Amino acid sequence: MARPAFYRANMWYRAAIVASALACGLISALNAQAIKAAELPPAQREAIEGIIHDYVLKNPDVLIEALQNAQDKLNHEADAKATKVLSERASEIFDDPATPVGGNPKGNVNIVEFFDYRCPYCKQVLPALQSLLKEDHGLRFVYMEFPVLGSVSVVAAHAALAARQQGKYEAFHTAMMATKGQITEDTVYEVAGSVGIDVDRLKQDMNAPEIDQALKENSALAQALNIHGTPGFIIGKKIVPGALDLDALKERITEARKG
Missing domain, CATH: 3.40.30.10 (Glutaredoxin)
Incomplete structure (x- = not known):
């Protein structure tokens, strides 16, 4: 559904939080998998983190896509939940x-x-x-x-x-x-x-x-x-x-x- 500017801004902010969490989670997950595969010394671990960090900075489209996907997911879930409430609480x-x-x-x-x-x-x-x-x-x-x-x-x-x-x-x-x-x-x-x-x-x-x-x-x-x-x-x-x-x-x- 079409949403007013203030509503879209709010949803964009919420999406940004989700996307940031996803990005952080991705970095953590990749690091965890790398460490699990082999007990890396601190220097190598920092190198892997640097590679991931640099990749995100050089490829902002990845985050933009994540933001859009997060926003779409939030909108879909919120609309579905609200529609269900509307049906269940119609008399109220x-x-x-x-x-x-x-x-x-x-x-x-x-x-x-x-x-x-x-x-x-x-x-x-x-x-x-x-x-x-x-x-x-x-x-x-x-x-x-x-x-x-x-x-x-x-x-x-x-x-x-x-x-x-x-x-x-x-x-x-x-x-x-x-x-x-x-x-x-x-x-x-x-x-x-x-x-x-x-x-x-x-x-x-x-x-x-x-x-x-x-x-x-x-x-x-x-x-x-x-x-x-x-x-x-x-x-x-x-x-x-x-x-x-x-x-x-x-x-x-x-x-x-x-x-």
């Missing part, structure tokens, strides 16, 4: 009553978004999502609060889930996503008040233990699904990391309807 992902749902609750395509109110890419994709939900009444949208950008994000997520008690979740969500500039705790409460939420009551409701539990479960789900940043989507039965434009979203939805 799509039908948890603790998770807000928008669009058509009985729609024929699920879109799940893992998001953070301080994430600029989440804000960037909001107009496309709003357009889709307005035009396509067969979409069921699952709001997966996933605060990963600091303590203020956690406060905002708590406020959003607490806003459900006043029937204001989607109003708060939309207003928070539309908020520009730096978001502080004061911003969260100002936005809440602007959409008609009783802020004093909200602050009390935010302390409900079930909200904290819901956020912990969302984080665990994201990790299991190999979603490490925001936004992260599940469209139908496919996991799609990164922000998508309107055309890409429509394409994924069409694929989901085809099964």
